[in-house]
Amino acid sequence: MDQMLAMRVFMRVVEAGTFTKAADSMAIPKPTVTKLIQGLESHLRVKLLNRTTRRVTVTPDGATYYESLARLLAEMDDLESGLAHALASPKGKIRVDVGGTVASLILIPALPQFYALYPDIQIELGVTDRQVDLISDNVDCVIRGGALTDLSLVARRVGTLSFVTCATPAYLKTHGLPKDPHALKARFPVASYFSARTGRITPLHYERNGEVVEIEGRHVLAVNESNAHVAAGLAGLGVMQTVNFMVKPHIASGALQVVLADWQQPTVPVHVVYPPNRHLSAKVRVFVDWVAALFTRLEE
Template identity: 50%
Template sequence: MDQLSAMRVFVRVVETGNFTRAATALDMPKTTVTNMVQGLEAHLSTTLLNRTTRRVMVTTDGALYYERALQILSEIDELDGSMSHSQAGPSGRLRVEMAGAFADLIVIPNLCDFYMSYPRIQLDIGVGDRLVDYIAENVDCALRGGTPTDQSLVARKVGELKMRTFASPLYLERHGAPTHPNDLTEGHLAVGYLNAAAGRVLSMEFCRGDEVIEISPRYAISVNDARSYVNAIISGIGVGQAASFMVKDAVARGELVEILPDWECEVLPLYIVYPQTRHLSNKVRVFVDWLAKRVQALKEPEQGKARWEAAE
């Protein structure tokens, strides 16, 4: 029996909760996964898992073995990673989740630069703002906007995005341009952003000097995807707040204009998050460092060129 491989299989079964998901994550036949765990139990002369038709439960011995195995595997991965980093460089598949706007506007346009530096890393990018089961789906890390609230995740801040308030010319022709944030609570509509982690539509925050205003205007539609959010603002159905890099092309085409320019919006922090049980391997570390540089390189568009001026 290859005890190290069996140990890795056992850890994945515990983390995913059953043999089927573990087999999928490991890209192995389910029978192989089952046989390897049974072989490990025979070698240790103890029962690590109690099986039922619906789920797998860890025994007391299994829980103790899992904790020690996780520590040992992390140390082995760190050792292997340090050797590969010093010689051939980081390698392997890297599964990353991020919102579509981040993928389209930050990561994918610069991927050739990343691949030239790290040709042995194969990126699998999942696009969307959904909740992710990092262990069951074998996700290494995710790029997320906003401060993480999940205490089971480790978070590293990679940058900040300045937010501004925008509307389409069509919307402004129909509803007029607000002159104060409080105007948005009467006679105006917003596009709501539905935060999957919070389970609610996010409010809008404005500040000018020491004055801070937080409002929740009536929204005509809410979405949980950044690209759909911007497209809804362009359609003229409501106003919204977005990072400037996300709307710069729409602004250049005249599809969006900035409103309430004297009021600053809340800064959106960007974080790379990964589960505490996952070792931060060299391939993840170099991707995080590279991504932080890409975020910091984002340039703000020149101010004052795309603000609404009502026709006389």
């Protein structure tokens, strides 16, 4: 039995919750996973896992072994690679999850700069707006905007997204300029955004001199994806409130015109989130630092 491999497989099974997920994430056959776990339990003379037809749960002895093993393997990884060398020239594969808009408009266009600095790092980029289970999906970190809902995770705030309200010049020529947010509710059609998770319309939020206004507006179209939302605004289907970086080029070209600029609009924090019990390797640390610098430049 390859004891080192067996220990790593055991950790992956605990994190993934099933032998199948562990096998898939490590690209090894499921029977090999089963054999390695059985061999490890036989070697230790302790039952580490309880198996059912649907899920694997860790025994009390297995939980203790897992915690000790996590620390041991993290220290071994640092010793083998040489921490100083790893920081200077990190290498290996990392799994990152990010929303579609941030991936296509911010992260991917800038990745050539990252690879120029760290050519030996491979990134497996999951692009989805769904909530990812970092542990069972074996993801090193996720980049997400908005308030944190799972306080058990470790998060680093790397930036802030600002919003702007705009419409096409043709739309504004037909409907006129809204003088205040209340006008959007009264007579200006709005291109609305609704949550793919809850199905609820996201209200437009404005503040000025202590006055707070939240309205849904009268929409002719509502969408649940950011790129489609911008497309709706560009098609002249209504006033839209969206993330500034998405429409900045269209505003610069004159395709869209800013309205209600004298009202403050919401900001959304951006975090890189990772599991609390996972050793943050040098390759993940340099990626997180690079993402933080990327969002700092975006805000300038």
